[in-house]
Every structure is written in structure tokens, then in C-alpha cells.
Amino acid sequence: MTALQGLAPAKINLTLHVTGQRDDGYHLLDSLVVFADMGDRLTCKLGEDRLTVDGPMGQGVPLGPDNLVRRAAALMGVEAAIHLEKHLPAAAGIGGGSSDAACALRMLRELTGKEVPDQGLGLGADVPVCMIARAAFMRGIGEDVTAVDLPPLHAVLVNPRVAVPTSAVFSGLASKVNPAMPPLPDGLPAADLIQWIAAQRNDLEPPAITAQPVISDVLAALRQTGAQLTRMSGSGATCFGLYPDAKRAADAAQSLQHSGWWVAATVLR
Numbered sequence: 001m002t003a004l005q006g007l008a009p010a011k012i013n014l015t016l017h018v019t020g021q022r023d024d025g026y027h028l029l030d031s032l033v034v035f036a037d038m039g040d041r042l043t044c045k046l047g048e049d050r051l052t053v054d055g056p057m058g059q060g061v062p063l064g065p066d067n068l069v070r071r072a073a074a075l076m077g078v079e080a081a082i083h084l085e086k087h088l089p090a091a092a093g094i095g096g097g098s099s100d101a102a103c104a105l106r107m108l109r110e111l112t113g114k115e116v117p118d119q120g121l122g123l124g125a126d127v128p129v130c131m132i133a134r135a136a137f138m139r140g141i142g143e144d145v146t147a148v149d150l151p152p153l154h155a156v157l158v159n160p161r162v163a164v165p166t167s168a169v170f171s172g173l174a175s176k177v178n179p180a181m182p183p184l185p186d187g188l189p190a191a192d193l194i195q196w197i198a199a200q201r202n203d204l205e206p207p208a209i210t211a212q213p214v215i216s217d218v219l220a221a222l223r224q225t226g227a228q229l230t231r232m233s234g235s236g237a238t239c240f241g242l243y244p245d246a247k248r249a250a251d252a253a254q255s256l257q258h259s260g261w262w263v264a265a266t267v268l269r
């Protein structure tokens, strides 16, 4: 029986503008999303229905039918043995569960030849963008995904090891209707792109900081490493800093190792 291996990369919202709310409570988003060169690792084989989890962040990940990779197999209508090597913190604003689900869906699509219903939207608003796992604009509640070419960005990701539930952060928004992103000019080099991103927002940052004030400390620590831009991703608590090159990102990550926080230097694409 063929076994496939895949990477479920961390998802980073470089910008996240909340522009409205639908009648069902879901919020309308306008977000520029990129993916790291690191993440969880999955192995998938058709046959027995089984999930095993290990890896440095495997503790506490649900093993039952609510795990998003098991829900991915159920959505595809197949039984599969899936092994998940967890490297990303959960409930962290970097789509760990959504990216795992998307990776499982891609592998099951390849193994079965079946189409993925609705690009996996039923498993979470972040799953469609995680299906393409490359730089994209994400709009609607997450279902409207358009790939975009960006220069690679050198980054450090920092999570203070506190879980932030997404729905609670959306509920804490002071305003549900905020300005959309302006159009992104074509072909910006990295330095100009970073300036453009700096002029945008993550509207979920203030309510996430209210829920977990340590996020302010993470942003301040990243600023002190000389990052060109610091911001929170998604509903938090993971924050990122952007740097002009890989050496400066690696040095920044090294200088944050003593914090006890989860720290990763990476390239975003």
C-alpha cells in the first residue's frame, strides 16, 4: 500500500483586516497570507482508520474524531492511517490544525483521485488557503483565495506558549467593520513590500492582547531584535518579525532562545 509524506507548513497572516460580519456570525476578512518553510509532518496510507501523534508539540493534540486530520479523512469518505509529527503550537494563529487538515486532504486526493469538497472549507475557514500553501490573498470568510507572487521574506516566529481560542478573539473586536486593504502594487522588492505590509493591520491584535497581555511582550522582544516589522498572526498568540536576510533572522531567533517561548527562524513564501 502506497504511503505518502507531506509538510503542513505554518500559515502566517502578514495582514488581517476584518471588514464585516455575516448573518451567521462569521467575519469577512481581507488578508495577505504566506507560508513558512517549516511545519508539521504527516504520513498517510489508505486502509486502517488510525491516527498517531508525536513530535515536540504533540502533547495535548486530540487523538479522537475531532482531530482535523481525522475529519479530513471523514470528509473524503475514506479510512486512512495517518501519522502526525507535531512541530507547530496549537491554537496559535498559525493554522496548525488547518494546515494539517489541508495536507491530509492533498495526500488523500492523490491517493484516491477524488476531489476535495469545497476546498475543505467545512473543516475550517483557514483550510482553503492552506490547500494551496503559498502566498495568497484570502477574502470572504476564507473561501476566496487568490495566489500572488511575492519575494521570499526572512522571519522569526515567536509563540509565548499560551493558547488563544479564535472565536473569543473575534468576539472581543471593538469594531466588526474596518477598512479593507488597498491594492498591493505588482512586483515590489522585499524592502518595499515590508513597508507596504507595515502600513496595513491585524485587526485581531488588540483583542488578542486584551485576552493575553504577554503578546505585547513578544512584540516588544521582537522589536528589540531589530526586526523591520513586527505583528501578530491570525488570532494569536504567535507573532512574527521580518528581517532583511537569513543571517539577521537566525541571530534574532538565537537571541530569543533564553525566553522559554517557542521560537523559529524561517522563510515565508
Ligand SMILES: C[C@@](CO)(OP(=O)(O)O)[C@H](O)COP(=O)(O)OP(=O)(O)OC[C@H]1O[C@@H](n2ccc(N)nc2=O)[C@H](O)[C@@H]1O
Pocket: 013, 016, 025, 026, 027, 028, 029, 031, 092, 093, 094, 095, 096, 098, 123, 124, 125, 126, 127, 140, 141, 142, 166, 167, 168, 170, 233, 234, 235, 236
Ligand atoms: C483567524 C484566522 C485568520 O487566518 O486564523 P487563525 O487564528 O485561526 O490561525 C482564521 O480565519 C480562522 O480560521 P479557522 O481557525 O479555520 O476558523 P474556524 O475553525 O472556521 O472558526 C473558528 C471560529 O472563529 C470565528 N471565525 C473564523 C473565521 C472567520 N472568517 N470568522 C470568524 O468569526 C468563528 O467564531 C468560528 O467559530
Ligand SMILES: Nc1ncnc2c1ncn2[C@@H]1O[C@H](COP(=O)(O)OP(=O)(O)O)[C@@H](O)[C@H]1O
Pocket: 061, 062, 066, 067, 068, 069, 084, 089, 090, 091, 092, 093, 094, 095, 096, 097, 098, 100, 101, 164, 166, 234, 235, 236
Ligand atoms: N491536527 C491538529 N493539530 C492541532 N490542533 C488540532 C488538530 N486537530 C484539532 N485540533 C484542535 O484545534 C484547535 C485549534 O488549533 P489550530 O488550528 O492549531 O489553531 P489556530 O486556528 O489558532 O491556528 C486546537 O485547540 C485543537 O484542540
